[in-house]
Amino acid sequence: MNALNEICYLIASLTFIVGLRMMGNPKTARKGNLVAAGGMFLAILGTILFHQGPVKPIIYILIGIALVVGTVIGWYTAKKVAMTKMPELVSLFNGMGGACAALISLVEYPNLSGHSFGLIPVLAGLIIGSVSFSGSIIAFLKLNGTMNKAIRLPAYNVLNTAMMMIILVLGILAVAIPNFNSTPLVYGLLLLSLVYGIMFVIPIGGADMPVVISLLNSFTGLAAAFGGFLYDNKAMLTGGILVGSAGTLLTVIMCKAMNRSLSSVIFGAFGAKAEGVSGSASGGVVKDIQVSDLAVLMNYSKKVIIVPGYGLAVAQAQHVIHEIELLLESRGVEVKYAIHPVAGRMPGHMNVLLAESNVDYAKLSEMEEINPEFSSTDVVLVVGANDVVNPAAKTDPSSPIYGMPILDVENATHIVVNKRSMNAGYAGIDNELFFNTKTSMLFGDAKSVLTALVNELKSL
Amino acid sequence: MxxxxxxxxxxxxxxxxxxxxxxxxxxxxxxVPAVLHTPLMSGANAIHGVVIVGAIHVMLNLQASNYILLILGTLAVLLGTLNVVGGFVVTDRMLEMFKKKN
CATH class of the missing domain: 1.20.5 (Single alpha-helices involved in coiled-coils or other helix-helix interfaces)
Structure with missing residues (x-):
């Protein structure tokens, strides 16, 4: 470690803090990200340029290849992927970071075998990194739709806790008894941690995945911080801990937005048990509406609120909805968007998607702000959203989403719900709103139905 | 003790x-407003990619003769790079959208 290298790390640490801070404000967010990225570049450059001691050329070549290949693949994937797939991608990249931390520990272990306390960061990095890796991959598969159902082994809570205890005890023994730690033990720990990561995420329902990803994100931060401990590297330490604590707080904030505690996300049942339970209870008559009637209805309204959900994004209908908004505005109709905190697949995800299609930032209203306005609204158009407008969250204590704050759409004069079919939403539960006398259903793919609506509006 | x-x-x-x-x-x-939660999570995700510094450090101190460790180390640098580059680029793409209007 020489002075120049340390200065690089100092600047990098500073950029991480400042960058993260700037990312907390819509105006400076993008610059903040670039600031942090610049710091990261400096830290990587400094590590390579100012390294002291002999290094074989082959090692430089290998590092160079890895950097170039990683940059090309990372850049390409990040640029190409659809905005709707963002959460999956974040999960995947997070898993890569975890795997990186675990691999560092594997490579570093032979230098430290026989040590006692010096082994703590190595083992901690290994365990946390592996859990984060395998957990993120499962989260990725779940968001991807490859692995749809929450899989629950009998007594999975007991099983998981037992497995965690075994990992902890083995880790503590390896630290406390220098002769106990050995290469097979380290690989055993790796395997156990990987399995634990899978078992940790597999029972959790898809609706809770954002929380899980945020949690695993802070795990990887922690793993990086242990790397900082290992090498006495301040940039890794600041970056890692910063993400660890910020990530944990973010996880808690997300839980609050869904009115769920972190422990109920991890240990509780969500989405799996409810299917079919309330199906018959709410069975009533569903009314549907034609696109032409809806066009007339909206055209002569004073105020329309659009409630977008993930279905809108999946159908890639965010541009069409913006067109509808502009058309209505040109006819003197007031249009707003009501964004539930967990609309989409992650908090803020829907905002990103709508921003992509140029919807004015000022038109996006958060839940608390918009809820009182529904009573003075003529038409609410719910597109591809379901659980966030389900009155069961308020009225049915047996519902798995009971207690989650929802958008009070039922206060509006007319409610129009666009859905592809009568299938249950992401949480797998029925929605009484569809049977409300004020509700009309607009069946069909969001994009084609809304495009038809645009045409009808234009012809009016 | x-x-x-x-x-x-x-x-x-x-x-x-x-x-x-x-x-x-x-x-x-x-x-932080809820609007920014997803980009923020993504940005934080990129920042913990600083773990790559550790991976490079490990590589620079390796003996060139141990092939298994060399492979693991190279893989670590590769995955770390994916985390950093992918993380920052994806975050930038998300945030780009907030800037257009104002």
Whole structure:
């Protein structure tokens, strides 16, 4: 470690803090990200340029290849992927970071075998990194739709806790008894941690995945911080801990937005048990509406609120909805968007998607702000959203989403719900709103139905 | 017992670091509007990619003769790069959209 290298790390640490801070404000967010990225570049450059001691050329070549290949693949994937797939991608990249931390520990272990306390960061990095890796991959598969159902082994809570205890005890023994730690033990720990990561995420329902990803994100931060401990590297330490604590707080904030505690996300049942339970209870008559009637209805309204959900994004209908908004505005109709905190697949995800299609930032209203306005609204158009407008969250204590704050759409004069079919939403539960006398259903793919609506509006 | 004390003494500076960083992290995120949660998570995700510095460090100190460790180390650098580059680029793409209007 020489002075120049340390200065690089100092600047990098500073950029991480400042960058993260700037990312907390819509105006400076993008610059903040670039600031942090610049710091990261400096830290990587400094590590390579100012390294002291002999290094074989082959090692430089290998590092160079890895950097170039990683940059090309990372850049390409990040640029190409659809905005709707963002959460999956974040999960995947997070898993890569975890795997990186675990691999560092594997490579570093032979230098430290026989040590006692010096082994703590190595083992901690290994365990946390592996859990984060395998957990993120499962989260990725779940968001991807490859692995749809929450899989629950009998007594999975007991099983998981037992497995965690075994990992902890083995880790503590390896630290406390220098002769106990050995290469097979380290690989055993790796395997156990990987399995634990899978078992940790597999029972959790898809609706809770954002929380899980945020949690695993802070795990990887922690793993990086242990790397900082290992090498006495301040940039890794600041970056890692910063993400660890910020990530944990973010996880808690997300839980609050869904009115769920972190422990109920991890240990509780969500989405799996409810299917079919309330199906018959709410069975009533569903009314549907034609696109032409809806066009007339909206055209002569004073105020329309659009409630977008993930279905809108999946159908890639965010541009069409913006067109509808502009058309209505040109006819003197007031249009707003009501964004539930967990609309989409992650908090803020829907905002990103709508921003992509140029919807004015000022038109996006958060839940608390918009809820009182529904009573003075003529038409609410719910597109591809379901659980966030389900009155069961308020009225049915047996519902798995009971207690989650929802958008009070039922206060509006007319409610129009666009859905592809009568299938249950992401949480797998029925929605009484569809049977409300004020509700009309607009069946069909969001994009084609809304495009038809645009045409009808234009012809009016 | 003595070992624990020595360990703490040797790393005391680090402990201060950890404590202060925890508070900075909480403070920095504290009052962020829900709109920015996803980009922020993504940005934080990119920042923990700093773990790549450790991977490069490990590689630079390896013997060129141990092929298994060389492969693992190279893989670590590769995955770390994916985390960093992918993380920052994806975050930039998300945030790009907020800028257009104002």
């Amino acid at each position: 003595e070992q624990i004390l020595i360990f703490i003494e040797q790393h005391i500076e680090m402990f201060y670091f950890v404590i202060l960083s925890v508070f900075v992290g909480v403070e920095v995120i504290g009052h």
